[in-house]
Amino acid sequence: MSADSQSKTETSADLATAKTAGSTATAFRDFTPYKAKKNEEYMSEGQLEHLRNMLTAWRQELMEEVDRTVNHMQDEAANFPDPADRATQEEEFSIELRTRDRERKLINKIDGTIERLDAEDYGYCDTCGIEIGLRRLEARPTATQCVDCKSLDEIKERQIHG
Numbered sequence: 001m002s003a004d005s006q007s008k009t010e011t012s013a014d015l016a017t018a019k020t021a022g023s024t025a026t027a028f029r030d031f032t033p034y035k036a037k038k039n040e041e042y043m044s045e046g047q048l049e050h051l052r053n054m055l056t057a058w059r060q061e062l063m064e065e066v067d068r069t070v071n072h073m074q075d076e077a078a079n080f081p082d083p084a085d086r087a088t089q090e091e092e093f094s095i096e097l098r099t100r101d102r103e104r105k106l107i108n109k110i111d112g113t114i115e116r117l118d119a120e121d122y123g124y125c126d127t128c129g130i131e132i133g134l135r136r137l138e139a140r141p142t143a144t145q146c147v148d149c150k151s152l153d154e155i156k157e158r159q160i161h162g
């Protein structure tokens with residue numbers, strides 16, 4: 001199926017999926033789906049621009065989340081005389097630190113993705129070379145593989161690890 005026929009058969013259900021899939025940590029949801037013109041080339045200037053804007057906005061959102069986490073931890077870093085309270089607080093902090101670590105990694109990934117996009121090395125599967133597809137990129141702008149290769153990798157991964 002070409003990208004063109006894909007966009008013609010696209011339904012509101014697809015858009016709903018894109019908007020509800022995962023949290024901010026895995027996908028950026030607050031966007032208007034791109035409307036490709038008739039016969040518009042895959043990864044045209046307009047599409048690249050659209051995806052670049054999405055990545056930038058998503059990055060911004062994550063940066064704000066990291067800031068909020070830091071501020072929250074500073075506010076909460078009060079003295080708790082009760083050891084039980086302290087233990088609870090330490091556990092909370094370690095969860096927040098892990099979240100922050102994930103967010104930082106994701107920000108790095110987004111940076112790398114923007115670099116690839118600027119180098120026009122974007123939108124095609126790293127493994128088999130086919131078009132990843134505009135809708136999939138909107139749902140997951142950092143995707144470097146098509147759905148098939150990604151699923152295959154996940155199956156292989158599961159076989160190796162368990």
Ligand SMILES: [Zn+2]
Binds near residue numbers: 126147
């Ligand atoms: Zn592929």
